Amino acid sequence: MKKSDRKFKVVVIGGSAGSFSVVSKILSQLDPEFPVPLVLCLHRLKHVRSGLVEGLNLKSRIPVVEPFDKEKLKPGVAMLAPSNYHLFVEFDSTISLSTEEVYNHSRPAIDFAYSSAAYAFREKTLGIILTGANKDGARGLKGIKDKKGYTIVQDPSTCDVETMPQSALKLFEPDQILTPDEIVKVLNSLVG
Amino acid sequence: MGVTLGINDLKMVTAEMAEYPDMDYTGLSFSFLKRRLAYVFEKLKVRKLVAFSERLSDEDFREEVKYHMAVKVTEMFRDPGFWRSVRQNVFPVLGDHFTVWFPDTPSGEELFSFLVLLKESNLLESVDVVCQHPSEQLCNEISMGVFDTRNSELNHSNYKRLEESDRFEEYFTEESGDTIFNKALLKHCRFRTKAAGVAEEGEMFDFIVFRNSGINYSYSRHEELFKEIVDHIRPGGFLAIGVKETIPGNLKDYLTVVDDKESIFRKPGVKNE
Known part of the structure; x- marks a missing residue:
């Protein structure tokens, strides 16, 4: 199935070290009519609750919010996993948060965001893994692939730290390996 | 597998x-x-x-x-801003004697943080605290001051974000080679094995601390649970929930916002009303 043939119900982007600038670039070039809910799960300092969402909103062409527990996903809105909470995508298109144990030394854990989205929306999930310094996200992204979702890995040669995309590439073959500019093009192709 | x-x-x-x-x-x-x-x-x-x-x-x-x-709270003074707000906005109006309820106490960190805050505000003798969890073993461990010492460094750094002074080490003792929370601070705490959020009939509290437990419930049960909990807040009393939780449904109409950012609410009215 080609990505253009299906209507995605969610796009999940995960990243760690170096990902702020990539996510910021993506958001700044995204079509304001972007039609799909976007979930951002980025590793962040657990004791710093503010700053990141404000920073992303500076350049973003769609709103970026930190969701509350049980908040509904919204088309064209980017929801950033709050610090010190895991984020899960639910069947009823809501977000649930959790303070369960850290996973891959992380809370939020990217694996949880990916795998919950894959479980909820299966082939209608688009997962993108960006630059990062640990292996969190690799298994979850494979989970999206296993459920016939669409997977994109940032080209390691364009990453500040390539551990995270390389971990994914060791586990499975994604649908595409793309530069940040190419990722933007793919996302904007979902409009209309 | x-x-x-x-x-x-x-x-x-x-x-x-x-x-x-x-x-x-x-x-x-x-x-x-x-x-x-x-x-x-x-x-x-x-x-x-x-x-x-x-x-x-x-x-x-x-x-x-x-x-x-039980989902254990993995650090003391999680969200230092919350504890600062409790000290500034809640403690000054609780009166000479007050009752506090932790409707779900899955680990000691949240309770111990609260007791340290009370101690430093000279309120430790003014309080009765009720803590509960369905697990008897967990209640016993917390009542004995047991906590996860792997997070000591994080606990300390959270505390330092809250406090100007640094008396953190005073709140811990060594017992049989293990570091435990100072049991002297637990003397006004009562533990009971009970399901989360279930109080005795007619029990009323001046402050209920129910942070990050409600997020584990389904939408419908979440609303029921909060209704039960709000019913046990004394007029003029306070409710604290997690910073990324919301008060469900029309219960918002029964509470006023004390600190929106730190999710602290108050039931209108006056104590002993």
């Missing part, structure tokens, strides 16, 4: 568990249950759902299940 639980499995197993005291987990969200039971199965080395069901008749096994179902 762990046990994979589908929705029907979860419905069946929670119905079986609910037949035992303080084991009604039917109100938890499916996704949370799925994760949590997978965690419990791993901890208890359960390989098959049918084996889990059979072992539920064993009281000791049930206790272990209740123990591991």
Whole structure:
């Protein structure tokens, strides 16, 4: 199935070290009519609750919010996993948060965001893994692939730290390996 | 390979568990249950759902299940801004004597943080604290000052974000080679084994601390649970929930916002009304 043939119900982007600038670039070039809910799960300092969402909103062409527990996903809105909470995508298109144990030394854990989205929306999930310094996200992204979702890995040669995309590439073959500019093009192709 | 639980499995197993005291987990969200039971199965080395069901008749096994179902708060002074707000906005209006309820106490960190705050505000003798959890073992551990010492550094750094002085070491003692929370600070705390959020009839509290537990419940149970909890706030009393939680449904109409950012609310009215 080609990505253009299906209507995605969610796009999940995960990243760690170096990902702020990539996510910021993506958001700044995204079509304001972007039609799909976007979930951002980025590793962040657990004791710093503010700053990141404000920073992303500076350049973003769609709103970026930190969701509350049980908040509904919204088309064209980017929801950033709050610090010190895991984020899960639910069947009823809501977000649930959790303070369960850290996973891959992380809370939020990217694996949880990916795998919950894959479980909820299966082939209608688009997962993108960006630059990062640990292996969190690799298994979850494979989970999206296993459920016939669409997977994109940032080209390691364009990453500040390539551990995270390389971990994914060791586990499975994604649908595409793309530069940040190419990722933007793919996302904007979902409009209309 | 762990046990994979589908929705029907979860419905069946929670119905079986609910037949035992303080084991009604039917109100938890499916996704949370799925994760949590997978965690419990791993901890208890359960390989098959049918084996889990059979072992539920064993009281000791049930206790272990209740123990591991708890999502422990992994750090003291989580959200230092919240504790600062409690000190500034809640403590000054609680009066000479007040009662506090922790409707779900899955680990000591939240309670111990609160007791340190009371101690430093010279309010430790003014309070009666009720803590509860379905697991007797967990209640015993917390009442003995046991906590996860792996996070000591994080606990200390959170405390330093809150405090100008640094008396953190004063709140811990060594016992049989282990670091435990100073039990002297626990003297006005009462522990009881009870399901989360279930109070005695007619019990009223001046301050209820229920942070990050409500997020584990389904939408419908979440609303019921909060209604029950709000009913037990004394007029003029306070409710604290997690910073990323919201007060469900029309319950917002019964509470005023004290600190929106730190999720502290107050029931209108005057104490002893």
